[in-house]
Amino acid sequence: MFLEVKDISSSNFDEIPPPCISCLYWKDTSFVENVPKDIDRRILKKKWLQELFQKFGFVGKILYLEDKPIGCAFYGPFEAFPSIKSYGSTKISQKEVFLACLYIVAKEHRGKGFGRFLLNSVIEDLRKRGFKAIVTFARRGSSDNPSGPLSFYLSEGFRVVDEPTKDFPLVRKDL
Numbered sequence: 537m538f539l540e541v542k543d544i545s546s547s548n549f550d551e552i553p554p555p556c557i558s559c560l561y562w563k564d565t566s567f568v569e570n571v572p573k574d575i576d577r578r579i580l581k582k583k584w585l586q587e588l589f590q591k592f593g594f595v596g597k598i599l600y601l602e603d604k605p606i607g608c609a610f611y612g613p614f615e616a617f618p619s620i621k622s623y624g625s626t627k628i629s630q631k632e633v634f635l636a637c638l639y640i641v642a643k644e645h646r647g648k649g650f651g652r653f654l655l656n657s658v659i660e661d662l663r664k665r666g667f668k669a670i671v672t673f674a675r676r677g678s679s680d681n682p683s684g685p686l687s688f689y690l691s692e693g694f695r696v697v698d699e700p701t702k703d704f705p706l707v708r709k710d711l
């Protein structure tokens with residue numbers, strides 16, 4: 537089994553697996569609501585990621601199994617993801633990175649350690665970049681969430697640091 541993680545860049549943008557390749561969830565809730573139906577969201581996503589890449593130097597990673605993309609992660613400083621404000625937490629600092637999405641797309645690929653593998657690759661990247669912690673909004677009682685369920689993050693050494701709402705606690709892992 538050959539697993540590989542690659543940084544997202546202009547050369548592999550088209551390999552981001554659906555639905556993530558057209559997802560604008562974190563861009564801004566009001567922006568997303570007003571995107572006309574006939575606009576290709578992949579083009580808007582690409583433009584947005586290029587902007588983030590230029591501004592921060594990184595946007596995320598793609599996980600490949602036998603050269604086939606099976607998952608992805610997006611992360612960056614909290615100002616990269618304006619929709620964070622709709623979760624109601626203010627406890628994210630400049631030295632922390634927000635994990636907006638961690639997704640193993642197909643159900644048959646889940647529960648095999650791939651999510652942990654991808655998360656660890658993200659964590660290694662952030663350590664090298666000098667960040668002090670990674671945070672995300674995990675979902676209590678359900679996996680249906682951009683970065684997955686609270687139980688996954690607790691098993692990976694994160695702890696709950698804020699509960700602006702009962703269902704979406706903010707979890708943090710020091711790096």
Ligand SMILES: CC(C)(COP(=O)(O)OP(=O)(O)OC[C@H]1O[C@@H](n2cnc3c(N)ncnc32)[C@H](O)[C@@H]1OP(=O)(O)O)[C@@H](O)C(=O)NCCC(=O)NCCS
Nearest residue numbers: 639640646647648649650651652680681682684687688691
């Ligand atoms: C959350 C997710 C990234 C985890 O990746 P994964 O490959 O399935 O998880 P792993 O096999 O690496 O598991 C790592 C640990 O987390 C635990 N875990 C993973 N998913 C879990 C879940 N849903 N509930 C409880 N524990 C879970 C595992 O038991 C394992 O711990 P262990 O080694 O102590 O047993 C993946 O399941 C996923 O993408 N789920 C879909 C989430 C979703 O719908 N997102 C919407 C995006 S728009």
